[in-house]
Amino acid sequence: MKAWICLNYGGPEVLTLETRRKPVPKDNEVLIRICATTVASGDMRVRTLKMPRGFGLIARLVFGVTRPRQPILGAELAGTVEAVGRFVTTWKPGDAVIGFPGAAMGCHAEYRVMAADKPIAPKPANLSFEEAASLCFGGTTALHFLRRAGLKAGESLLVIGASGAVGSAMVQLASHMGARVTGVTSTRNIDLVRSLGAQAVIDYTRQDFAEADETYDIVADTVGASSFAKCLPVLNEHGRYLGVSADLPGLFARPVGTKRSIAGPASERPEDVLELARLAEAGVLKPVIDRIYGFSQIADAHAHVETGHKRGSVVVSITSGS
Template sequence: MSLLLPSLMQAWICTGYGGADVLQLQYRPLPVVGAGDILVQVCASTVSSGDVRIRSSRFPSGMGLIGRLIFGLRRPRQQVLGVDVAGVVKQVGTKVTDFRPGDHVVAMTGFRQGAHAEYCVVSASHCTVLKPATLSFTEAVALPFGGLTAMHFLKKAALKAGEHLLVIGASGAVGVALVQLARLQGIRVTTLTSQRNQALMRELGADEALAYDSAESLPTQSEFDVIIDAVAARSFRECLPLLKAKGRYVAVAGGLPDLMARQKDGKICISGPSDERSEDLTHLLQLAVQGQIHAVTERIYPSDRLPDAHRHSDTGRKRGAVVVIWPAATEASCL
């Protein structure tokens, strides 16, 4: 079943690797809907650190060649970036039974990307859920990338109530989710950000908010059970003295050295890709509905200014998610 659809859509095309200027707004045919897919009219998407990493070809340490082999040697193989999407179902594949046209959904597109366009295709079985009615499209789309990454690595680190967590680079999409989710688990949280983000960290529940650009400094003794570096600012070796016995260092944007790091003095390094599961996304959105976590969105851009959203993300100083609003967001079906 489907609704009347246009033959063409506007999409931001990543024409090569480089700065935000490589992005061009073009008309493209609507993506093909497979048997297990749904076609979503995009109301809101985000420009995540992952989008910036692919567009700029700034892959984690030691992963440059691997990144090019995966995403494209001379330019991105998938030219429409974007992994977070919130919008309205317009068409469903022949094998889809859980969704129908008109449903409001939130999804992560995974490696197929494609959310930086008026329409995108997502798998009905891969991290796609109904949007809670009490969350706006902009609130809902700000949660998946950072929230699911944070949930994954908190589980991998096996944090327990009462343990002490340090979050390095805690003001981005992953960081703000880590702080909130860890506090819900009864974990003591210390954050390391710039001074301008200290107040935000306290608002989100951090027990202690340190600033790397002030006279404050990190403890010099072993104090933390877990250190999660959300922005690749430090290394396992640098953080070893700060970890307690059997401590865990988590490299969210880890490179090859992190993947190959060996256990040292009972302390381990955790890295690798994060899971994207529908049940986790449902749980994350319900926490937001209940007011236990909050979407943090510093800036919202109209879709015709998507390159500016990339430029802001390029600064490395964004707070929470950078959201992009598409023309469909003003239509009655998206309100």
């Protein structure tokens, strides 16, 4: 099979297209022919080792000291089950699925095997493979942080980075849960963020959210543009700060009065991927896709992601679903 290999840390030029052995599913695994995947901010971070402040050494220990331990990047996929191991009863050849290996990656290839009990869900019938491939990276992160915040209907939520993969999913999911959402984005993305369900939008190129008069029950910073300390004045009593992209000091921020900070890696749960697929099929969660690249253009996709200004997801089309 063809796979994009990242043998060193560095710019998009470290990626090479190589031929690797097609994986064979073990007894408990499914073999998925990948139709579409994404280049997520996480892939760009692993390739470049550009991490939030303080995480450089930890990232090398997690991802590989001198080069990525998993040379095939790619956290999410949409595709068709081609074969299953003999103990697998939940999936059968021909099933259209989405899958989220997450930090284990390996989706920038024509095939991937996944254990049947890992995050796999039926592909929403109303979405193309390209659309379906974009649901998991931002969606699972948004669900994780909203769950840890204990978001309740009627609460107010400020989403900083509302036009990114995590932010665009969080605006939609929190609005669906009954929150009053304000999005922080730049001028060109105001209409997009409103269309996702935000009741108000702050254009960060014109106004600092911290200087507005509003306060919120939850502030979610999906892009690392703030800190718990900066957000204390805009948090209500019992307010929660979600440091989705927190630096190392942010990970250990202690509560201040009734206000607390929540950070750390998002969980990768099969039930969250099932929930995202269900919400997408119901039309509640709409894929936000910036660009779709061909499989031969992955380096260009990485370069675009590295600008830090993509909208939603950057998708890579590998094969047609048929």
